[in-house]
Structures are given as C-alpha cells and as structure tokens.
Amino acid sequence: MEKIIFFTGAGISAESGLPTFRDSDGLWMGYDINEVATPDAWRKNRNLVQEFYNMRRRDALKAQPNQAHQLIARLEDKFRVTVITQNIDDLHERAGSTRVVHLHGEIFKMKSDRDGSTLYDIKEDIPFGARAKDGGYLRPHVVWFGEAVPEMESAMQLVQDADIFVVVGSSLQVYPAAGLAHSLSFGVRRFLIDRNPPPSAVDYGFEVIAKKATEGMADLVDLLEG
Ligand code: NAD
Numbered sequence: 001m002e003k004i005i006f007f008t009g010a011g012i013s014a015e016s017g018l019p020t021f022r023d024s025d026g027l028w029m030g031y032d033i034n035e036v037a038t039p040d041a042w043r044k045n046r047n048l049v050q051e052f053y054n055m056r057r058r059d060a061l062k063a064q065p066n067q068a069h070q071l072i073a074r075l076e077d078k079f080r081v082t083v084i085t086q087n088i089d090d091l092h093e094r095a096g097s098t099r100v101v102h103l104h105g106e107i108f109k110m111k112s113d114r115d116g117s118t119l120y121d122i123k124e125d126i127p128f129g130a131r132a133k134d135g136g137y138l139r140p141h142v143v144w145f146g147e148a149v150p151e152m153e154s155a156m157q158l159v160q161d162a163d164i165f166v167v168v169g170s171s172l173q174v175y176p177a178a179g180l181a182h183s184l185s186f187g188v189r190r191f192l193i194d195r196n197p198p199p200s201a202v203d204y205g206f207e208v209i210a211k212k213a214t215e216g217m218a219d220l221v222d223l224l225e226g
Pocket of ligand 1: 013171172198213
C-alpha cells in the first residue's frame with residue numbers, strides 16, 4: 001500500500017466552525033496569542049489561559065468533523081494513511097482516522113505543569129487553581145509557542161518514509177512543525193490544499209489546490225482514485 005501523510009492545520013477544521021487565528025490579524029478568537037498560548041502567559045495569568053482553553057474545549061466538543069476529515073479517514077481503505085496534525089481538536093479521530101499524531105497536543109487531555117508525563121482525559125472545564133497529585137497546577141496538554149514539540153522526531157521519521165504528502169489548511173508558518181513540509185525526499189508527490197495557499201508552496205514543488213478543505217479534498221480523492 002502507498003503511504004500518504006496528511007499534514008493538517010487549523011484550516012481543515014474551519015468548516016466545522018473552529019476558526020483559525022492567522023486569518024484574523026494574529027488574533028485567536030479575539031485573544032493575542034502571547035497572552036494565552038505561551039509559558040510566560042501561564043506564569044503571569046493562569047486563570048486567563050485556563051479560561052481560554054476551557055472555551056476552546058467547549059467549542060471543540062460542539063464541533064463535528066467535516067467532509068475533509070471524513071475523506072481522509074475513508075482513504076484508509078486504499079492507502080496507508082497517517083495524519084500529522086497541528087490541531088488540538090479531535091475531529092480526525094471522530095471522523096474515523098486511526099493513525100493520528102498531534103504535534104501540538106490535545107485539548108481533551110490535561111497534565112501537571114510540574115511533571116507533565118502523566119496525561120489525564122478531560123471533557124469539562126479545568127477549574128481555576130486545580131492541582132495535580134504532584135502539587136503542580138493542572139494545565140491543558142497543548143504545546144505553547146516557545147515550548148518543545150516532543151512528537152517532532154517521530155513525525156519527521158514518518159515523513160521520510162512517505163510516498164505522498166498532503167498539506168491541508170496550514171499557513172506553514174508555525175515552526176518547527178512547518179519544517180516537515182520542507183524536508184521531503186526527492187520524488188515524493190506533494191499536494192497543498194488551502195483556501196489561501198502560501199506563495200512558497202510552488203517553490204517547494206507542491207501541486208496546489210486553491211480551494212477550501214472540503215472541496216479540495218474531494219478533488220484530491222478524484223485525482224488519487226481516478
Ligand atoms: P495555520 O498556520 O495552520 O493557518 C491556517 C491556514 O488555513 C491558512 O493558510 C488559511 O488560508 C487556511 N484556511 C482557512 N480556512 C480554510 C478552509 N476553509 N479550507 C482550507 N484552508 C483554510 O493555522 P493557524 O490558525 O495560524 O494556527 C496555528 C496553530 O494554532 C495551530 O497549529 C494550532 O496549534 C493552533 N490552532 C488550532 C486550532 C484547532 O485545533 N482547530 C484552531 C486554531 C488554532
């Protein structure tokens with residue numbers, strides 16, 4: 001079976017009602033990311049960060065996978081599909097994808113801000129000031145700007161082995177994640193689906209499908225199966 005990697009960003013979940021932030025002047029749902037998505041923000045104003053991610057968790061819970069998530073899952077019938085996502089929502093899993101790597105963590109998991117090695121499932125809000133067993137504060141299991149990306153190495157290995165690489169809904173501006181799209185072996189067929197594709201995509205040899213994710217994925221399936 002041919003191996004396809006889907007590298008997805010916030011744009012794939014936009015049609016499920018979860019807005020991206022790079023499309024709205026660097027604000028994420030009205031918040032400056034420096035105030036809600038950095039270790040410094042957590043040190044300065046834990047409650048604000050907690051409140052922000054509690055809202056994101058509620059939004060993700062309400063959202064449903066869209067046709068783009070579903071078509072990716074369906075391709076598992078014919079290809080060895082792995083999804084490497086920058087998203088913290090669980091829409092790929094709920095659409096039926098069985099191999100999903102979350103580079104930037106998962107909103108439905110939490111951990112201690114002291115020793116983050118144990119993950120706990122969470123569907124509700126994390127209460128302000130809630131502590132973990134080790135005495136640290138409970139925080140969402142998401143990778144903030146400026147933090148290491150623990151899954152990066154295994155993602156890199158998966159990408160080295162790909163036959164086809166498809167970017168869906170990512171500005172390719174968030175590093176190190178975006179580096180995956182620039183480290184493909186020669187000869188790997190590569191596509192990029194984005195409503196507003198990054199101009200550098202053509203330089204990196206991508207076949208660009210300049211459409212929203214649901215329409216672009218339908219085109220891609222026709223191309224791959226046609
Ligand atoms: P991003 O850098 O991946 O950029 C979003 C991209 O999606 C843009 O290129 C835009 O043109 C494209 N896009 C927007 N709507 C689209 C649509 N309907 N169809 C196809 N493409 C579309 O993402 P970002 O918003 O800048 O976020 C960066 C980071 O923030 C993510 O990597 C993630 O960690 C976090 N984030 C996660 C979620 C989520 O989990 N759903 C949502 C927002 C932000």
